[in-house]
Amino acid sequence: MDARPKKALIIRSASFQQLDKNLPEILKNLSEYQLDLLTHEHGVRLAEKYAQIDKIFIYPYRASFHRKSRVKELEKESYDAVIVLVTNLTGAGFLNVIQFATTIRSREYLLCNLVSRLTPFTRRIVAIDQFKSSVLKLIAALGTIVMAPLFLIGLLIGMPVIRIKK
C-alpha cells in the first residue's frame, strides 16, 4: 500500500484573486492532498500567506509558462495531480500553460476554470490540441506575412500623427 501522502501542484496562471476563489473548491475536491504552488517570482511573497500551501516553487522566467522553460526543482518531483488555473470557462488561450503542465510528472492533470470547475485533461488531448494549434499557427503566420506590411505602412504614415510628446 502506498503510504506516501498524495500531492497536487497548482500552476498559478491566473490572478491571486481568482486563486482565492478557486482554492476552497480545490481543497474540497482534493481534501487529502498536500498542495504545492508554482508561481512567478513576483508572486512568492503573496503566495506565502496561504495557510494550505505546503511548498512554493518559483518559475524563474519573466514570460508566460512555456513547455521549453523548465523548472529544475520540479524535475525531481512527482505528483498525483497538476492543476492549471484558467481565467475563462474553457481554457482557450492557455495551451502554453497546459503544455507546460504535461512536462511535470503526474498521475492526472486538471483544468480549474474561473467558476472553479475542475476538468481533467490528458497528454493525448493536449497532443491533439497541439496539432490543431500548429495548423492555426501556420495560418496566422501566413496571414501576418500578408497583412503586416500593410499595417506597418499604415503605422509609418500614422507615426507622425502620434509624434513624440514635447
Added chain:
Amino acid sequence: MKLVSVVMLCWQRKDDVRESLTQLKQTTYPNLEVIVVDNASTDGTCEMIECDFPEVRLIKMFKNIGIEAYNIGFANAKGEYIVIIDDDSFPAPQAISRMVQKFESNHKLGVVAFDVRNFYHYDEIVIEEDIDPHASAATAPHYYMGFNGAGVGIKSDVFKRVGYYPEEFFLYNNEMDVAFKIWNSGYTIEFHSDVISYHKYSPQNRTSWRAPFYYTRNAYWLVWKNMPVRLVVRYTIVLLYKCLYASMEQQTLIYIKAAMSAFWGMNRIKGKREPVHHEVASKLRVPFDTFFTFFR
C-alpha cells in the same frame, strides 16, 4: 500627518459603492479625503452618496466617459498620496497607514501596489501572521511590474507629472500605460504583501466582449505610445499574429475588430508618443498573452 486622497470611480453599482464607502470608514489612517467620481449612474448611486456619506466629495459626470473621469478625481485630489480603488473594492483597515510608511521610508518609491484579493474568500484561506514591513515587498530582481487599479497608492506629484490615466483608453490597460511612465521617470513600483485591498471579484458579471476588445485595442496603443521604434515594429507584428491566432482558436472576430479599431483610431493618441528607455521597455512585464484569454 500627510493627507491621503482616496479616489473611486463608479457606475451603476449603488450597493457595492455603499459597502466600499462603509468599509473605508474602518481605515486606521486619520488624515483622509474621499473623492467619488460618478460616471452618470442612473440607479440612485449619487443620491445614496449624498444622503449616507455627506463627508465624501462627489463629482458627477453628465455621461459615462470611462477612465477619463478618474482623472477629474485625481486633479481635484489635495493629498500628497492618492489611493485608487474601484467601486467594488476597498483597502483593508491598516492598508493606507502601511502604504504611507513605505512611501516615507523610500523616496524612490512611486507606487505602492496593493495586494488585491478576493473579498469573498481571502479571509477564510489566508493566515496573516505579522509580516515584517521591511520584508513585505513582492518583487522580482530581473523584471519590473505594473499594478492593479483596484488597489494602489501613488505619489500625487509623480502621478500628475506622468499625466494620470490615458483618457483615450476608456477601459483596461490604463494601469500598464502609467507603469511605463512611472518606471521611465526613475521611480519604482512595488507590491507589498501587507497592504491589502479587497475586491469583489466576480468575473461572471463582466460583459463578454468589452474586456477582450479594450485589452487588445489598448495593447497596440501601449506599444505605439511607449516602446522604442524597433520594439514597436516587433510587437505590432506579434500582436497582429496573436489577434489572428486567437480569433481562429476562439472563433470570434473581436480581436480583429480590436486591431482595426486600434489602427483607425490612431488619431486618438496623437501627440502622446513618449518612448521609454530601452531598459524599461525590455524589463517591464507586459502580459500580452493574458489579453487574449478574456473571451468567454
